[in-house]
Amino acid sequence: MKLSIDNFKTFYYFLLFFLSVGAFYPFVHNFVLFPQFTVVISLAFICVWFLTIVVCNNFIVLPKRAFNRIVLVQVFFFAIAYFVLDSPSVLMVIFYLILSWIFLLLVINSFSINTFIKYFTRFNIVSAFFCFLGVILFSIGLLGLIGSYEYQGEFNIYNYGLFFVKRTQELSFQLRPAGYYDEPGSFAFVIMFLLLINRKFFNNRKWEYSLLFFPLATLSLAHIVTVLVFCLYYYVSFKSIGNLIVFCLFIFSLLYTLNLFSHVDSIRYVKDRSVGRIENIISGGDDVSRQGGLEQGFSIFLENPWGYPKEKVKEKFPDFVNEVFWSPLIYYGIFGIGFYLLPFIYISIRILRSNNRKYGFFLFVVVLNLLQRPFYIYPLFLILIYFLFFVDYNKLSNKVSYI
Numbered sequence: 001m002k003l004s005i006d007n008f009k010t011f012y013y014f015l016l017f018f019l020s021v022g023a024f025y026p027f028v029h030n031f032v033l034f035p036q037f038t039v040v041i042s043l044a045f046i047c048v049w050f051l052t053i054v055v056c057n058n059f060i061v062l063p064k065r066a067f068n069r070i071v072l073v074q075v076f077f078f079a080i081a082y083f084v085l086d087s088p089s090v091l092m093v094i095f096y097l098i099l100s101w102i103f104l105l106l107v108i109n110s111f112s113i114n115t116f117i118k119y120f121t122r123f124n125i126v127s128a129f130f131c132f133l134g135v136i137l138f139s140i141g142l143l144g145l146i147g148s149y150e151y152q153g154e155f156n157i158y159n160y161g162l163f164f165v166k167r168t169q170e171l172s173f174q175l176r177p178a179g180y181y182d183e184p185g186s187f188a189f190v191i192m193f194l195l196l197i198n199r200k201f202f203n204n205r206k207w208e209y210s211l212l213f214f215p216l217a218t219l220s221l222a223h224i225v226t227v228l229v230f231c232l233y234y235y236v237s238f239k240s241i242g243n244l245i246v247f248c249l250f251i252f253s254l255l256y257t258l259n260l261f262s263h264v265d266s267i268r269y270v271k272d273r274s275v276g277r278i279e280n281i282i283s284g285g286d287d288v289s290r291q292g293g294l295e296q297g298f299s300i301f302l303e304n305p306w307g308y309p310k311e312k313v314k315e316k317f318p319d320f321v322n323e324v325f326w327s328p329l330i331y332y333g334i335f336g337i338g339f340y341l342l343p344f345i346y347i348s349i350r351i352l353r354s355n356n357r358k359y360g361f362f363l364f365v366v367v368l369n370l371l372q373r374p375f376y377i378y379p380l381f382l383i384l385i386y387f388l389f390f391v392d393y394n395k396l397s398n399k400v401s402y403i
Helices: 002-021 029-033 038-056 065-085 088-108 113-139 184-201 205-218 221-234 241-260 265-273 275-282 288-303 310-316 326-340 342-354 357-370 379-389
Strands: 147-150 156-159 164-167
Touching: 002 029, 002 038, 002 088, 002 113, 029 038, 029 147, 029 156, 038 088, 065 088, 065 326, 065 342, 088 310, 088 379, 113 184, 113 205, 113 379, 184 205, 184 221, 184 357, 184 379, 205 221, 221 357, 288 326, 310 326, 326 342, 342 357, 342 379, 357 379
Parallel strands: none
Antiparallel strands: 147 156, 156 164
16 A cells, blocks of 8 residues: 555656646657746646645755855856846746756755656666667657647757657758757756766666667767767776777768768768767868857857956847857856856765776866856756766665765
8 A cells, every 4th residue: 555655646646747848948859748838837736746846745855055056156156247247047947946956956856866767767768769669660650740849949849749840841861859948958968967867876787778769869979979978987997898899880880871871862961960969070171060158159159258248248249059069157257157167066075085996087078068068057956967977876775975
């Protein structure tokens, strides 16, 4: 009986979690479920979730003190930056910092950390499998569009049932699924955290192989790079020369197959959106999807190194692509970038003091992904950062860790 009640509570809290977070990047499912008043409905579910915890729990557990102080310092800095830079976009940073802290508070008071990580990892594995299966079904004409929904500006969310696609228009012969997130790169960012969290807490090989393989269907360059780095670190070494040979043969076979069938539209699309982007960067070109940001970033930064309001950047440089490593440095300046990256500075200091190579690799992989997706101040991302770097392995089964 107790098991049934616990299972019901877990399901109920997960339902509240997904209904609450669904309007906030990188999730987009509430735009499909509730096309009208999407954010308001999500905020209402947050209130319901909070009231449930107040009624059902004997006490409220707070996140770790170091994390609380980091968030408090960041909120204080960005409050000052709002008046100095006169940038309304800074208010959104403050909003998401506070919202992210509230979500973390709700999560650690609703689940054991062990339960949340397990269920959320399984959800994303299923989502990745749906992407893999959906691409195959779409390619042979067995998967069609269910509906489209307004998202941001000119972008729409296309619902194929097994996954979402964010685009300005529907593709005719191929597509890049994003799971139930806004785009493949966002999905890859989440998968990267789950791979590292799994290595830290569970070391479940079935999960790991699924998280490495199935998301390749998204054709995300970020995931491809993460897979290469992850496999080179954990699976390939001169001591295991057999693994090294198999790894190299697999890569060469993949490249050969893509080149051999590159005359087929769908295969050429796969090649151009994955390996082709890597080849272009290696040959000295730019990543086309971020070309405007990479080309203009340094010159925009030099124009105002103390902080350039986002609104003015958009107005003066309309071709600037936001998702590049230059963006936080441009928006918050030389002085502000330290406050923006404060969690990672704190984590780096802890790693250097403890000389922990495992956490050093975790941080390296995260920073590698931040170079092409530098905006991390969103509820889901900060929750995953907290579990990866602020929770002790020995406290996994508890509500929260006081390390």
